[in-house]
Amino acid sequence: MKEKVLMKGNEAFGETAIRCGCRFYFGYPITPQNELTEYMSANLKKAGGEFIQAESELAAVNMAYGAACSGGRVLISSSSPGIALMQEGLSFMCSVQVPLVVINVSRGGPGVGSIQPGQADYYQATRGGGNGDYHLIVYAPSSIQEASDTIVKAYDVAEKYRNPVMVLADGMLGQMMEPVSLPEMKEALAEEDIPKVKPWALVGHKDQRPHNVIKSLYLQTEQLEETINGYWGKYETAKKELPEYEAYNLDGAEVVMVAYGSTSRIVLEAIDLLAESGIKAGLIRPITLWPFPYNAFDKIGSSTKAVVSVELSKGQMLDDILIGSNGRWPAAVVSRTGGVLIYPQEVADRVKELLEGGKLNGKSV
């Protein structure tokens, strides 16, 4: 067992990225992710990397594109309104197929919103906040340890798929401290080795090959369609290879709650409270939000009368729950939003009310 250190989430995210061989970070101040930017400013240079405090999130994501398309391993991070500004670059990077890891330490929205934890960026993350046909691959860890492990995985997935990967954390994960066992330090890809590993990268042709061009514009529409169809195949593969979830207490559960990220930990406590009132409740915790683990719903048994989405938004993940449950159970949402946290007791009480109240989605429970 490796030694554990007590770290703030935002700092553990940064340290993990450095240990993954990330040497390029571009950031812009925004709460509640500032410690991550600050950590990279203090530590990346020591590891031989480069840090720029960008003039905006728009510039940060484009710096990331420049570094990634020329072969660097890159991290960017922000929080909800800043992630909104980055959508131009994320769509662009999906279209030109360059790898990137982006962390969203999300907060309450819309607009400027609040600076407390929120989960209302679900649509933005999973439905594509930018223009065009593309997907981000999205992971939602629920602890600092899992976030660290996820970042390690995110770099491998981003480079395998040549597609940006988002780690959707929230203000709670970013701001709290937990013991974490960090990965071993991995050596970064040396500049001279980039062409071997990433033959598509811009490094200068050295008079040895035709020039590399990374392009997003297609004036011939059929060529654009062909390009999209080409990379869409990756998404079909991702849907088979990547979905992950954790199931808890599904056997004999009267109600199954679905929650991701830090909210899932609140739900675990709510399950104990419901048990005290004689209600057996289970949890499905999606770990990937895109591709969404729809197959998780096949694990729900005949004892279950309803499925409840518990999220810190008005009910965005509910859409995926409706797709996953495919009419087999009535579904409802229990939520707080705007940066307001939900307490286990409130979850338990509202789930109890739903079960007693009878109707969900027009169907009897």
Place this chain on the structure above:
Amino acid sequence: MEKVFEYTRGMLDVKLTYCPGCTHGIAHRLIMETLDERGLLGDAIGVAPIGCSITSHRYLNVDMCESAHGRAPAIASGIKRVHPNAAVFTYQGDGDLASIGTAEIVHAAHRGEKFCTFFINNAIYGMTGGQMAPTTLVGQKTTTTREGRSEAACGKPLRISEMLATISGAVYVERVSLDSPANVRKAKKAVHKAFEVQEKKLGFAFVEMLSTCPTNWGLSPVASLEWLRSNMMQYYPLGVFRNPEEVM
């Protein structure tokens, strides 16, 4: 027979699709000849903007990427971090650089980024069909200023070189013109200087090139060059605004 001239290897053997009389071809060739002469073609990485010259990578024999509108200086900043010894440049028009990309160009200069920017100023949006740019002259007719640009409504045109010259990180700033053989030769010298500044890692190097857009100006190629001389050069004086001692 002794060969006294050959077409630069920096330009690919591809027919340019720019409009007749457009000066992009001259600007492309100057930059590529310069890289070739300095032995930098194999180490160069260029960033194409949004605008007609987004297709410049079809013609320029260097590694290149496209940029979202105005973001080329941010992208080049990222590239330069990964490849600090590469000859990195952005090629941007005035709609791209002087309007939507002002934050990125100002802050690239502000950080003293060690790459070159070639700014093609033809006082109009070309690719989108002739709308007003921040560089459009007062009185100039465009598709969004049909009666001519009004100072009261739109302000006076931005002089980008003069503006950037106030920023200490922009160590080399020069405005040249592509209107005549003599000025084209001066422009070539400026391109050389810009890459020299970059090779010596002195700071940000910026060359503004007064250019034409016969199609959207509604003038013949020759009349366009005359219009550039008699109108643009009056408002946008040629000259060196900043020059580091190391490359005098």
